[in-house]
Every structure is written in structure tokens, then in C-alpha cells.
Amino acid sequence: MNYTPRRGWFHSWHDFDPAHAREDLAQIAGLGLDHIRVFHLWPLLQPNRTLIRGAAVDQLVQLVDLAAEAGLDVLVDGVQGHLSSFDxxxxWTRSWHHRNVFTDPEAIEAQAELLRVLGRALADRPNLIGLQLGNELNNLVEHNPVTVAEVDHYLDTLLAAARDGLSTAPPGRLVTHSAYDAAWYGDDHPFTPEASARKGDLTTVHPWVFSGDCARRYGPLSPQVLHLAEYGVELAKAYAEDVTRPVWAQETGAPEPHIPAADAPEFARATVLNASECAGLWGVTWWCSHDVDRSLADYPELEYTLGLFDSSGRPKPIAAALADTVAEVRAKPRPAQPRDLALVLDCTPATRSVSGPGGAYFEAWMWLRSQGVRPTVVLASHTDDADYLSARGITDLVRNP
Known part of the structure; x- marks a missing residue:
């Protein structure tokens, strides 16, 4: 579960209340879920380039400890950055002091130091999954122009800093980064599929049904929507150099009106079951725990209804559906056999939108899936590499007509 505090949304960090957090976490754990992803706010953690507030770091550590009490593991996102349409x-990065957060050397070093500090503070927490650079940092390119090479340098620098911060942690702690769907579907977007699939300890995907207007284009319970998370996992595998690299479906949810409330339980069940058929799936993390209270202004409409619990803390029908589905998967894991048939993806950075909703490749893959075929994705550059195909268990290639 991506944890969104019920009272005050992420503004609750201004006056963090452990009792409120404990109540929220108990509700999440009560659904049978096993982990959360949490987000502090960058301005509160680092209000000056050379000042990281110890009190704010302590709040974050306390939340991780509260999650442990509830039986929940935690991934911590470091630089927020972007959350639910707000940046x-x-x-010290704005107005008279404007710095490009991706390219200014001092801004990069400040973010690196924040990640080192967070890593050191959290390294000994037994329920820590790991440290992620931040939430969908590629949303910030709108106001921070950057090239592909500069993104690669930025990610490499921050990933190294996070690893340094976690250097005393027990083995197995993850260091990751995340990007919204433009990294996979956006023509010439500076955050690339290769960066997502090759940097960090695993690949994260955020397959949202509003990307490319997917749900409105095909229908809320269409194959294209119900298999979207599954497709995102398989697409991510194609760009990885390590054929065993895990993929984490780290954000998926049922935003109204794209997914009407009446369809949300079926959507949630199908999304989790279909994704669980992917070999190498690390996990699924739903967005999000609690609705945004309508007393808070200026959010896009869909943000107010994404929670499994409403803003009063009452579970919605989708919560029961997700809990039942999780229990089903745990009781009888679905087979995640290698997919021996692959649809060949032949695109350039300037044409990668063919693999997104509405694109010719996306529609061809979904047509195969709707016919009962379980295709994976392979890049055209790998089709003559027999060792690579064998390692992935691919025996048949289909070229997009």
C-alpha cells in the first residue's frame, strides 16, 4: 500500500501525530497487506541546501517503527518532489535562488546528502525494505529541462548516495528509483526505459489507467485495462540487461471516473491476479490507503477517491476485494511460468509511444492477450541473440504487423 495519511494528507508532516499514524497503519495491516511505501516532504526535510532537519528525520524513523508495530515493512521515498499533482x-531551489534540480551540481549534492542521512537513520530498522530516490522524479522535468545523459548522471549519483547511506544495513536492502509512465511511453522523454530497467536494484513500474487515456479509450473493464499492470511488468523486462531482474508494480489504483466505483472491486481483483502471473514480479503496491479529504482544495478530482478507505476511515468495497484477492494469491499462488512467446517491439526513443495505450504495439499485445495467449515483450535488438532468448525462455517470436 502507498500510505496517504487520512488526516491532512502529506501536510500532516507539519504536525506529525503518532496516534493518527498508528490508527491508519492498523487499518492497512487489517487488510492483510504486508508493506507500505512512505513519503516525507523535501522542503520539511531540507529547508536549506546545507540544513537537514533532525526532527523531520526522526519523524520518518518513528513512522517506520510504527509500521513495524503493525507488522508492515516499509520502503522510504527520499525526495518529494512530486505527489498527486503537487510539486x-x-x-533554495526556487525564484531568486532557482536551481535546476537535475543539473545543478550543488543541488544534486544536496539531494545526495539527504539520501545519505536518511539511509544512515534507517539502516538498522529490521522492517526497512530500502530507500527509493523519490516519487516519480521525472514529473519535475517540466520546470527542470534535462537531457538523457544528465538524467543518467543524476540517477547514478543519487543511487550511489543512497547505497552509501545504507552501507551498514543488513544485506538485501533495496536502492531504487521510480518514474511515471512517460519514461516508458513518452517520445523523447529524458527519463528512459533503459534507465528504469537498468539502474537500481530492481525495476519499478507505475501502470496507471489514465495514462494515454487508457480506461476511457478502451473501457474500465476492458482487457487493455485489466491487463495493464501485467503488460507494464512484461514491457519492463524487455529493457533489462539482467534477465532475472525483478519488477515491482509499485503504483496502480482505481481512479474515478476512469474506473467507476462500481467497477473498482473487479478491477482491483483482476489487476492483482493478472500481474501475479508474471514471472519475476517482486510485488504489487496499491495507490493508495486513504482518500484525500474534500476539505482540502485544488486536487484533480480523481485524487479524492483513490483510497481503499474513505476520508472518515471507512473501508470501501474495493478494500474488501483487494484483501480477498491478496489472501487468495497467498493461499494458492498463481503459476508464474516463463512466457515462451514474445511480441517484438521495434521502436526508437522518438517512437516509443507505440508501446503505450493507443499505440500499435500496445494494441497488438493486448489483442494476443485477449485471445488467451500470454505474451511477453522482446526488443528487436535482441531477436538474433539466441542466448538471451533462451535465458528468458522465449521460443517463438511474433512481429507486429
Whole structure:
């Protein structure tokens, strides 16, 4: 579960209340879920380029400890950054002090130091999954122009800093980064599929049904929507150099009106079951725990209804559906056999939108899936590599007509 505090949304970090957090976490654990992803706010953690507030770091550590009490593991996102249509920048990056957060050397080093500090503070927590650079950092390119090479340098620098911060942690702690769907589907977007699939300890995907207007284009319970998370996992595998690299479906949810409330339980069940058929799936993390209270202004409409619990803390029908589905998967894991048939993806950075909703490749893959075929994805550059195909268990190739 991606944890969104019920009272005050992420503004609750201004006056963090452990009792409120404990109540929220108990509700999440009560659904049978086993982990959360949490987000502090960058301006509160690092209000000056050379000041990281110890009190704010302590709040984050306390939340991780509260999650442990509830039986939940935790992934911590470091630089927020972007959350639910709002961007949170410290003032030292803005207006008279504007710095490009991706390219300014001092801004990069400040973010690196924040990740080192967070890693050191959390390294000994037994329920820590790991440290992620931040939530969908590629949303910030709108105001911070950057090239592919500069993104690669930025990610490499911050990933190294996070690893340094976690250097004393027990083995197995993850260091990751995340991007929204433009990294996979956006023509010439500076965050690339290769960066997502090759940097960090695993690949994260955020297959949202509003990307490319998917749900409105095909219908809320269409094969294209119900298999979207599964497709995102298989697409991510194609760009990885390590054929055993895990993929984490880290954000998926049922935003109204794209997914009407009446369809949300079926959507949730199908999304999790279909994704669980992917070999190498690390996990699924639903967005999100609690609705945004309508007393808070100026959110896009869909943000107010994404929770499994409403803003009063009452579970919605989708919560029961997800809990039942999780229990089903745990009781009888679905087979995740290698997929021996692959649809060949032949695109360039300038044409990668063919693999997104509405694109010719996307529609061809979904047509195969609707016919009962379980295809994976292979890049055209790998089709003559017999060792690579064998390692992935691919025996048949289909070229997109």
C-alpha cells in the first residue's frame, strides 16, 4: 500500500501525530497487506541546501517503527518532489535562488546528502525494505529541462548516495528509483526505459489507467485495462540487461471516473491476479490507503477517491476485494511460468509511444492477450541473440504487423 495519511494528507508532516499514524497503519495491516511505501516532504526535510532537519528525520524513523508495530515493512521515498499533482520544492531551489534540480551540481549534492542521512537513520530498522530516490522524479522535468545523459548522471549519483547511506544495513536492502509512465511511453522523454530497467536494484513500474487515456479509450473493464499492470511488468523486462531482474508494480489504483466505483472491486481483483502471473514480479503496491479529504482544495478530482478507505476511515468495497484477492494469491499462488512467446517491439526513443495505450504495439499485445495467449515483450535488438532468448525462455517470436 502507498500510505496517504487520512488526516491532512502529506501536510500532516507539519504536525506529525503518532496516534493518527498508528490508527491508519492498523487499518492497512487489517487488510492483510504486508508493506507500505512512505513519503516525507523535501522542503520539511531540507529547508536549506546545507540544513537537514533532525526532527523531520526522526519523524520518518518513528513512522517506520510504527509500521513495524503493525507488522508492515516499509520502503522510504527520499525526495518529494512530486505527489498527486503537487510539486514540493525547497525555497533554495526556487525564484531568486532557482536551481535546476537535475543539473545543478550543488543541488544534486544536496539531494545526495539527504539520501545519505536518511539511509544512515534507517539502516538498522529490521522492517526497512530500502530507500527509493523519490516519487516519480521525472514529473519535475517540466520546470527542470534535462537531457538523457544528465538524467543518467543524476540517477547514478543519487543511487550511489543512497547505497552509501545504507552501507551498514543488513544485506538485501533495496536502492531504487521510480518514474511515471512517460519514461516508458513518452517520445523523447529524458527519463528512459533503459534507465528504469537498468539502474537500481530492481525495476519499478507505475501502470496507471489514465495514462494515454487508457480506461476511457478502451473501457474500465476492458482487457487493455485489466491487463495493464501485467503488460507494464512484461514491457519492463524487455529493457533489462539482467534477465532475472525483478519488477515491482509499485503504483496502480482505481481512479474515478476512469474506473467507476462500481467497477473498482473487479478491477482491483483482476489487476492483482493478472500481474501475479508474471514471472519475476517482486510485488504489487496499491495507490493508495486513504482518500484525500474534500476539505482540502485544488486536487484533480480523481485524487479524492483513490483510497481503499474513505476520508472518515471507512473501508470501501474495493478494500474488501483487494484483501480477498491478496489472501487468495497467498493461499494458492498463481503459476508464474516463463512466457515462451514474445511480441517484438521495434521502436526508437522518438517512437516509443507505440508501446503505450493507443499505440500499435500496445494494441497488438493486448489483442494476443485477449485471445488467451500470454505474451511477453522482446526488443528487436535482441531477436538474433539466441542466448538471451533462451535465458528468458522465449521460443517463438511474433512481429507486429
Amino acid at each position: 514540493f520544492y525547497p525555497e
